[in-house]
Amino acid sequence: MTGRTRSPTALGLRPNIAQFTLLVAVNGLVGGMLGQERTVLPLLATDVFGLASYTAALAYILAFGIAKALTNYVAGAWSERYGRKPVLVAGWLIAIPVPLLLIWAPHWWIVVATNVLLGISQGLTWSTTVIMKIDLVGPERRGLALGFNESSGYLAVAGTALLTGYVAANSGLRPEPFLIGLAYAALGLGLSTLAVRETRHHADHEASLLPDERELTPREVFARTSLREPALSSASQAGLVNNLNDGLAWGLFPVLFTAAGLTLTQTGVLVAIYPAVWGIGQLVTGGLSDHWGRKHLITAGMLIQAIALAGIAALDTFGAWAAAAAALGIGTALVYPTLLAVIGDVAHPAWRARAVGVYRLWRDLGFAVGALLTGVLADAWGIRPAIWIVAAITAASGLLVAVRMYETHGPERRTA
Template structure:
């Protein structure tokens, strides 16, 4: 048993592919569900429309936490399998849903699926990669997931435009669930032993209670808690992009096919960009890449609020994708840098609890502001919150990459 991406290339590559399927399960909703709410179920209030994002965010956040604790207790593979079993009914419910309540129920299951499967693939890749190339590992993981989100959002937009909003777009999700379950059951191998191998090389004691891990990651440890709040705000603005921006584009008169392009453009740039930003954080460090990424996101959201046509929104979507790519894998890598291998899976779970809680916070905040002051006001508010989160990282977080930290210390002597 050895640490490193190259030493574990077959299993690492398999887990990248499985995370692409996880992302595809999320992507089946990005274009179609806001339109389904409007055209099929005739929902009028933005807050009520965003109940599916709220349901998804709350359940995914909770599932992230339990994915971390269960991965330490029972192993990684059983948690991954459980997540895929829960995924199977989701597209079937979306196809046959007679009312919006069924759609919300499907998103409860989708949130559990995403929390268990995505968290576990993150944990397993950190186990395999070892300390030196965590940024690259997380860049590959998140790139696969969000490129699949983008490709599926684009494909479902095409299917919806040509064959209707149901059932064709969701048959794609059903195939993802079947393939993910089969690969996880028969090909994936357990990786907890790799974390135990890395822990054996640490001099510091690693045993902490679940409560201690939660408090340390949420509040007490500056880098971990800074990453947790930045992750929450990042997914707050992603919840806005998912739930409200397609409605903004539709009210401007854009056809479904063009809305599908915009829905796919942001996660596509996000996904591809992580292939660059993940390894870049291994060379440059984590802190300032995260800080700059949050500010780029804020500028992009301001661009969405100011634009009034496809070209302007496309430019803003590209910029939003770039900013998110700077932040997303780098935050995960920083958690892996700081957390001891003995409680790292739980720290990842707590971080992802806060990060994906941003979907719920974003659904409530953006929905209420949109109902009271309009869609563009909601975008402006989220842009301001994102800029504030970047400022918190700049002030409170320290550099976490082991090599960059030692270089900075050497430079101050």
């Protein structure tokens, strides 16, 4: 015996560390494309386009959420049919015009239409980086892997929101902040085309190590993930409510903070705190879920988010809002990679990419639901009552997880 040859489809973090690290970096660029809008676009709606209705101003988040949700579903199916890398590259090609259109747009409807493109791009790129990391690491370190993936994306959201807020305060709302997004898109396309490798064969290898399972139709995968399977469907509803909260934060927090007299720089800091804590926290919470299990982290995270939202609705100073935004980030960090890990735990590798697509369909519909619901509520009763109502919805979601979800990882795990 002359030595051991490493399998090209070996599962695990260590044998795939180079590609894993590259995909973490690529997903950071994906998050940065979203972050270019977080501080600037809500203020463009009010200050440049003069929109007085919250519902109309939040139309771009509604368009983004619907486009991203539907594309997530398609991305899961396409990544099984055509491979992961082509879907990733296609997402970056669609991203290229987004910052250019945001710079040029003379009418608000063009901004809304541009966010349809952004949603399609995010659905293809972010879904595919999630699926590729699940492919590479196998079952044992899934929570850790997804924690790193989501952390890179949301740290980039936070950093770019802070950076664009600073640039806007010094140079104006357009065009300079969106030049950052243009650089992200060019770099993401280059790395994905030239350096990222296909990972579908890793999923095929993992499936070969497991008992055979009957091939499921797309309708069966959708029904299991949405309604029938307790853990998968509990994760889907919690994901939707989580992103409902994010749609609220994206669309209304900057308006609330500036209306209270905070400067654009202070608003940029507050807008960045939430995704920054969320991003950093996932470096810890994803791995914790591999050791402690998924269910209790998700329940705690949803309840912490509810408390944090209630604090934002009740408070009115920079320091208090900063603390509440940090708490919101902690709650989201407990939930975000853990929900994806639940999908990876329960779904068989033969239909896992499609299950991820269905879960992300429901989760990112939360952006659309959040934009529509909070816009209508804010127009009717004001921003603070809208936040109170969303806090109550979030608490109810956490209690539903506590009642319906079973543990999917660790000693308490049972067969679905």
